Structure formats: C-alpha cells, structure tokens
Amino acid sequence: MSDLSDEELLLAYRDGDADAFKLLFGRYRGPLFNFLLRRLGDRGRAEELYQDSWTKVIERCGGFRGDSKFSTWLYTIARNACIDHQRKMKFRGHASLDQTQRGANLPMVERVANPGLAPDQLASGHALGERIRIAVEELPEEQREVFLLRQLQGLGFKEVAEVVGVPVNTVKSRMRYALERLQLGLDDLREQATKGAEKA
Amino acid sequence: MNCEECKEQVFELIEREAVDPEGVRAILADCPDCRAEFEAMKAALALAGELRVEEPPADVDAAILELADRRLRSAVPAPASGAVKGTKPVPSYKKMTRVPPWAMAAVALLAVGVGVWSIPRTVQFESDADQPLLEAKETVPMAEAPGDERFAREPASEEAAFAAMDDIAEAAPVGDTESAKSAGRPARRRAPRAKKRRDAMASQAASKVEAENRAMAPASAPTVVEAEGVAQRSVAGGAVAEDAAFGAAERADVDAKRDEPSECKVKVGAFERRLRDEKGYAPEPEEALAIGRCYQRLGDTGKARTWLERAAADPVTKRRARKALQALPRK
Structure with a gap:
C-alpha cells in the first residue's frame, strides 16, 4: 500500500480503508504542522489549525474530485484556515502582554530587544536553527508562505501557485525576494560558515 | 546576456528553471x-x-486518527470542523446557503416566469395575419377616421374619451404598440377594463333609450338608426347625445347578438321595408352589422354575408363584422 499515491490513499480511505488514512496522515503530519507553525509563529494556534485542517480533510474527502493533487488541496485548506484565523485576530483588538508573539516563546512582557546571539551559541546547531527560524519568521507573509511551501514542503512552483492563488512567475519572484532577504539576514552566519570552511 | 539578466536568472538556475542556463553559466x-x-x-x-x-x-494526532476511524465506523457524516474539541452542529439555514448559486438563480427565474405567465389574459386578440399593419394604423387617429362623427368631435367627458380610445385600442392588432401608444395607453392592459366600462355605459344609455322608446314609439323594436335618433332627441344635442347614441348603437349591436329569431324577423322586416320605401337609403355600418347578424341568426347566409361585408368595409365595425363573417359557414 505504501507505493500508492496520495490521491489513491485518500480514495481508499473514502471507500472505508482506515489504514490508507493512517499512511496518508503519516506522510503529511510533520510537513503540515511545520508549515502552520512557521506561518503563524504560534505553537498553540498552529496545533489548533492543524487539527482543524485534518478534520476538514476527513469531512470533505467525499468531495475530493482528484482534479488537483492531494498536497495542493491539503495546503489550500491549511492556508485558508490561517487566513480565517488572522482575519478573526484583526478584530480582537490589542494583544495581551501575557500572550506570546511571533518569533518569541517568551511572553511579551519578558521580551527585550534582541541582543543577537553570542558566537559560542552560534556554534551550536540549536542556535543556528533558532536564528534561521527567526529570519524566516521575519519575512513578509506572502514571501514566507511561498518559501515554506517550496523549501520545506517541497511543492513545485506550479503547485505553490495553485495553493496561493497567484501566477507561477509571481511565486518565483516572491521566492527570490525571500531568499535575498534571508541572505541579508543570515549574512554573518554565511561569513562564519565560509571562514570555517577556509580554516578546515 | 548581461550581468543584470544573469543575476535575475541565478535563482532559476538553482531551481533548474532558468530560461537560458548555458548563458547564465557562461x-x-x-x-x-x-x-x-x-x-x-x-x-x-x-x-x-x-x-x-x-x-x-x-494527543492531537491521536484525536485526528480517532475522528477518521469514527467517520468510517458510523454512516453519519463526520461532525463539523473543530468537532474533536467540541463544536456546535451546522444549522440548517447554513446548509441551505450551501446550495449552488446557479441552482438558486434557476429557481428564482422559474418562479418569476411562472408568475408572469399566470397573469390572466382576458382579451384574446384576433390573429391579424390577413390584416396589414398599415391598415390597422390607419384606424388609429381619432379625428382622421372618415365619416365617423363620433371621433371627429371632442369627447364630452373623460369616460367618453376613454371609451373612444378603448375602441381604437381594441381595433389595433396584437403587438401594435405604435397604435396603442398613440391612443395614450397600452392596448393589452386597458382593453379588458375598458370593455367592461364601455359595456356598462352602453347598457345605461340603452336602458335610457329603451325607456324613451317605450314612451315615444313602443310599436316596434328600435333599430340602430332609430336608437341613435331617439338618443339624439332625448338629450339636447352635443356630446352627451353622442355618448348616448354610441351607447345605444353598441347596445343594439349587443342585442342583435342575443336577439331571438322572432325579434330578428321584426328588425329585418322593418329594415327591408325601409330599404324598399326610401330610395337611396344606405344603412350606417353599425346598422349593416346589426342587420347582417340578424340575417345570420335567421339562417340567410347570403344576405348576412352581404351586410356583414359592407360593415367590414368600415374601420369602426371592421373587427366585429369580420368576427361575425368567420362564424358564417364557408361558401
């Protein structure tokens, strides 16, 4: 069964095969959760929308026509859930000081201006990952979602364009701008990496 | 390719989507x-x-898998979004709004169509395939109808004006909006009400005339011409007399339709006497129509056709005469 395509697995689940869904779920649970997490920058919200997205997949699998790929359909559902959530948040007024904000796991009251990471911290893999995470979360939203879908989820430009609802060339431009921004934001890391490589 | 273009293409090259990968590499x-x-x-x-x-x-993964299993186990569709954490069922009015918009539009269109179709149409216009449009238009101008003094004069009252215009509207063919417009009102809509009003006016005038007839000349049933004369005598000239004459003529016309054969015999007898006695006597179109109908009633198809055809030659009585002619057996 593992060699079946996503679409075939979904159809098998629709016809009553519970294992097909488990397999499909196993393929996409990590990528979907990380997409939501990086897009929203809030773990709690990401968990909520992750669950909502899968619930919608279960509910609507009967209506899946197979016109598009399962991955495109899944990420479209997730993206729409994000947009709905952000729209709701817009009308909720100001954030609480106890609420965690994007790019920080600490409450707002405990946050201070980012002093940057010490070189020894940078040396560790954890710190590097954290720095990249912050750089990604600081990307403009439209660039970030394209970057995440392309880079983390491995979707083709055409699929990304379908999910986001813009032309393929726009997706490519956004991706290039995102990389240029990351490049600027992570310039010091790149220099260190280059120096390390030269020393080696 | 220059450096600017190359920098533009660097990303595409990495993504293996460059338009000119060789140029970029160079x-x-x-x-x-x-x-x-x-x-x-x-x-x-x-x-x-x-x-x-x-x-x-x-735990969230487990909840999702549990929900997926539950959906398979039950025939009932899976609960709405967020049901794992507990949400309300979708209200029925929301389900209704999920009907495709095209379906709702089609239903609305159908409802409007049925509504429009079911508006009662009481007036059935004749098919005027043999009546040219131009001919019909010629009947429209009130003052231009030759030899018809009723239309040449100004109507005395609004009611009389309406009655006159209704006659014109009735004479106009279906779809002849030009003539309807020139008459001031749409023909289709006004015709049924106007006909009722005209009938009512005719019956009032006729009853008045009848009463006077009884008083003045009760010996024989009044002919159309007599009715007109009586009406003109009864009211001292002018447009009111015209109204009465018109009403009487109409009434006589209606009566002729309902006349018993015996009454028809009397009328025809009087008419034939007059025709014999008065040289150069030519009956008015309304009278010709009434006499034609009487002959029709008595079964004299030849004479009926003669007088009805004469009545059909006049624009005012044309439509009614044609209708009567259609009822005659074919030659």
Missing part, C-alpha cells in the same frame, strides 16, 4: 560578482534547509 564563469551572487543564493538555500522541523503533539 556569465558565472567570467564574472566574479555574478558568481558571488550565485554562491550567496546557494548558501541561503542551504541555511534554510537547516530550519528545525518540529513534531506535532501526539
């Missing part, structure tokens, strides 16, 4: 700036690959 080999741009882009992508991947919570 520039990269020669230009250190472009090469640095290329390396920087590659490094950024490599760093992005270092982004830490996080695991979703196990």
Whole structure:
C-alpha cells in the first residue's frame, strides 16, 4: 500500500480503508504542522489549525474530485484556515502582554530587544536553527508562505501557485525576494560558515 | 546576456528553471560578482534547509486518527470542523446557503416566469395575419377616421374619451404598440377594463333609450338608426347625445347578438321595408352589422354575408363584422 499515491490513499480511505488514512496522515503530519507553525509563529494556534485542517480533510474527502493533487488541496485548506484565523485576530483588538508573539516563546512582557546571539551559541546547531527560524519568521507573509511551501514542503512552483492563488512567475519572484532577504539576514552566519570552511 | 539578466536568472538556475542556463553559466564563469551572487543564493538555500522541523503533539494526532476511524465506523457524516474539541452542529439555514448559486438563480427565474405567465389574459386578440399593419394604423387617429362623427368631435367627458380610445385600442392588432401608444395607453392592459366600462355605459344609455322608446314609439323594436335618433332627441344635442347614441348603437349591436329569431324577423322586416320605401337609403355600418347578424341568426347566409361585408368595409365595425363573417359557414 505504501507505493500508492496520495490521491489513491485518500480514495481508499473514502471507500472505508482506515489504514490508507493512517499512511496518508503519516506522510503529511510533520510537513503540515511545520508549515502552520512557521506561518503563524504560534505553537498553540498552529496545533489548533492543524487539527482543524485534518478534520476538514476527513469531512470533505467525499468531495475530493482528484482534479488537483492531494498536497495542493491539503495546503489550500491549511492556508485558508490561517487566513480565517488572522482575519478573526484583526478584530480582537490589542494583544495581551501575557500572550506570546511571533518569533518569541517568551511572553511579551519578558521580551527585550534582541541582543543577537553570542558566537559560542552560534556554534551550536540549536542556535543556528533558532536564528534561521527567526529570519524566516521575519519575512513578509506572502514571501514566507511561498518559501515554506517550496523549501520545506517541497511543492513545485506550479503547485505553490495553485495553493496561493497567484501566477507561477509571481511565486518565483516572491521566492527570490525571500531568499535575498534571508541572505541579508543570515549574512554573518554565511561569513562564519565560509571562514570555517577556509580554516578546515 | 548581461550581468543584470544573469543575476535575475541565478535563482532559476538553482531551481533548474532558468530560461537560458548555458548563458547564465557562461556569465558565472567570467564574472566574479555574478558568481558571488550565485554562491550567496546557494548558501541561503542551504541555511534554510537547516530550519528545525518540529513534531506535532501526539494527543492531537491521536484525536485526528480517532475522528477518521469514527467517520468510517458510523454512516453519519463526520461532525463539523473543530468537532474533536467540541463544536456546535451546522444549522440548517447554513446548509441551505450551501446550495449552488446557479441552482438558486434557476429557481428564482422559474418562479418569476411562472408568475408572469399566470397573469390572466382576458382579451384574446384576433390573429391579424390577413390584416396589414398599415391598415390597422390607419384606424388609429381619432379625428382622421372618415365619416365617423363620433371621433371627429371632442369627447364630452373623460369616460367618453376613454371609451373612444378603448375602441381604437381594441381595433389595433396584437403587438401594435405604435397604435396603442398613440391612443395614450397600452392596448393589452386597458382593453379588458375598458370593455367592461364601455359595456356598462352602453347598457345605461340603452336602458335610457329603451325607456324613451317605450314612451315615444313602443310599436316596434328600435333599430340602430332609430336608437341613435331617439338618443339624439332625448338629450339636447352635443356630446352627451353622442355618448348616448354610441351607447345605444353598441347596445343594439349587443342585442342583435342575443336577439331571438322572432325579434330578428321584426328588425329585418322593418329594415327591408325601409330599404324598399326610401330610395337611396344606405344603412350606417353599425346598422349593416346589426342587420347582417340578424340575417345570420335567421339562417340567410347570403344576405348576412352581404351586410356583414359592407360593415367590414368600415374601420369602426371592421373587427366585429369580420368576427361575425368567420362564424358564417364557408361558401
């Protein structure tokens, strides 16, 4: 069964095969959760929308026509859930000081201006990952979602364009701008990496 | 290709989607700036690959799998979004709004169509295939109808004016909006009400005339001409007399339709006497129509056709005469 395509697995689940869904779920649970997490920058919200997205997949699998790929359909559902959530948040007024904000796991009251990471911290893999995470979360939203879908989820430009609802060339431009921004934001890391490589 | 174009294409080259990969590679080999741009882009992508991947919570995963199993176990469709944490069922009015918009539009259109179709149409216009449009239009102008004094004069009252216009509207063919417009009102809508009003006026005038007839000349049933004369005598001239005459003529016309054969015999007898006695006597179109109908009633098809055809030659009685002619057996 593992060699079946996503679409075939979904159809098998629709016809009553519970294992097909488990397999499909196993393929996409990590990528979907990380997409939501990086897009929203809030773990709690990401968990909520992750669950909502899968619930919608279960509910609507009967209506899946197979016109598009399962991955495109899944990420479209997730993206729409994000947009709905952000729209709701817009009308909720100001954030609480106890609420965690994007790019920080600490409450707002405990946050201070980012002093940057010490070189020894940078040396560790954890710190590097954290720095990249912050750089990604600081990307403009439209660039970030394209970057995440392309880079983390491995979707083709055409699929990304379908999910986001813009032309393929726009997706490519956004991706290039995102990389240029990351490049600027992570310039010091790149220099260190280059120096390390030269020393080696 | 220049350096600018090369830098534009660096990203596409990495993504293996460059339009001119050979051209970009040639520039990269020669230009250190472009090469640095290329390396920087590659490094950024490599760093992005270092982004830490996080695991979703196990309890949420378990809840999702449980929901998927539950959906398969029950024939009932899965609950709405967020049901794992407990949400309300979808209200029925929301389900109704899920009906495709095209279906709702089709239903609305159907409802409007049925509504319009079911508006009662009481007036059935004759098919005027044999009646040219131009001919019908000629009947329209009130003052231009030759030899018809009723239309040549100004109507005395609004009611009389309406009655006159209704007659014109009735004479106009279906779809002849020009004539309807020139009459001041749409023919289709006004005709049924106007006909009722005209009938009522005719019956009033006729009853008045009848009463006077009884008083003045009760010996024989009044002919149309007599009715007109009586009406004109009864009211001292002018448009009111005209109304009465018109009403009487109409009434006589209606009566002729309902006349018993015996009454018809009397009328025909009087008419034939008059025709014999008065030289150069030519009956008015209304009278010709009434007499034609009487002959029809008595079964004298030849004479009936003669007088009805004469009545059909006049624009005012044309429609009614044609109708009567249609009822005659074919030659």
